[in-house]
Amino acid sequence: MTLLSAPCYHWSKLLAGNTKGGSLAHFFFLRGVFSDVKAEQAQRDRIRTVAERVARSYGLDIFDVQFRRESHGWVLRVIIDRPDPGPAAQAGDAALDPSGDSIGIAECQQVSQDLSAILDVEEEALGLSLPDNYTLEVSSPGLDRPLRHPADYRRFTGRLAKIVSREPIGGQSAFAGRIEALESGPDGETVLLVEGRRTHRIPLVKVSRANLDVEF
Template sequence: MTDKATQIGTLLAPTVESLGLQLLGIEYLPAPGGAVLRLYLDVPDAEAGARHVTIDDCEAVSREVSARLDVEDPISGNYTLEVSSPGVDRPLFTPAQFARFVGEKAKVGLKLPQEGRRRLTGTIVAVEGERIEFEVDGQPFAVEAGNIDKARLVPDWEALGLAPAGEAKPGKPGRKARTAKPARH
């Protein structure tokens, strides 16, 4: 997170927590004509299996946070507030969040190139302090949390039951292989 996002997160976390939710992270994207302030909400770890963030939760947080931002005014100029659940491609902001998903695949953008890479997709292997270890293309790849610009889990669509029908599998009669059709413009 940027310094501004960290400052805003510190300001807003108590408001979000007062509504029984957790502020997973913030994206602050300044742009000419108006910034975007995106808040990601989650349920506290104790409730993680029992419930999910709802639209009503997002609306309640939006109302309360808007009021807080109006009073504190940490963003100069126009901005758009977006409040969201993490979704299946959950963003990861802190080493603790990476640690929670050891064994899962993540897509990561780096602030500064490392070993010739600015982007990587790999399995989260371990987290030690601020160091996050991945397996990328069968090789270990360690990144300091401070060098991570953006990171998201890569959903396992097949495990979620949302994978598109693919090639016919041996022992699965009746499934036809799909062929790609050229796009028409």
């Protein structure tokens, strides 16, 4: 099983093309159809609900759902993930193994096929507006996956990470090191990042972006 930073499976359908398996699939042309931000968010929420239903059937979670217009057209990108193994599993050596959470090509393919079929059948019931051209990508979060929630820092304790803060902390705004712990306090949660002999204390509320660093 391989962990990929690039999409591990692509499902595309063009107006003049054929879909795999003979089923007609679509991409959600949200921008331009829905100028109301709330309406667009509602559409995205409906799609995520369906994607979560499909992912759960394979014992997986949805990490993110994105809609973007790229050079080759509109893309619906669904990123699947394994569920958080919990504190007991994280306490073992497996927490330090970057391959332990790997998502395989077969899993991306299964989710892509099922999601495409369900969205086609339930388009009207979901209240979606679907054009004919789309690219549906199902992928893993990648080796350098983003860290967005407190649970992410707990899950990947012991792993190398890069963090950029919204404002300087101790005269520094870019950090790289190993996640030692996530502490809770009256002012919120703080990640402890060990860089050599230094331990940086970075409040999560001050984190602009963070991601795992690739280990070899």
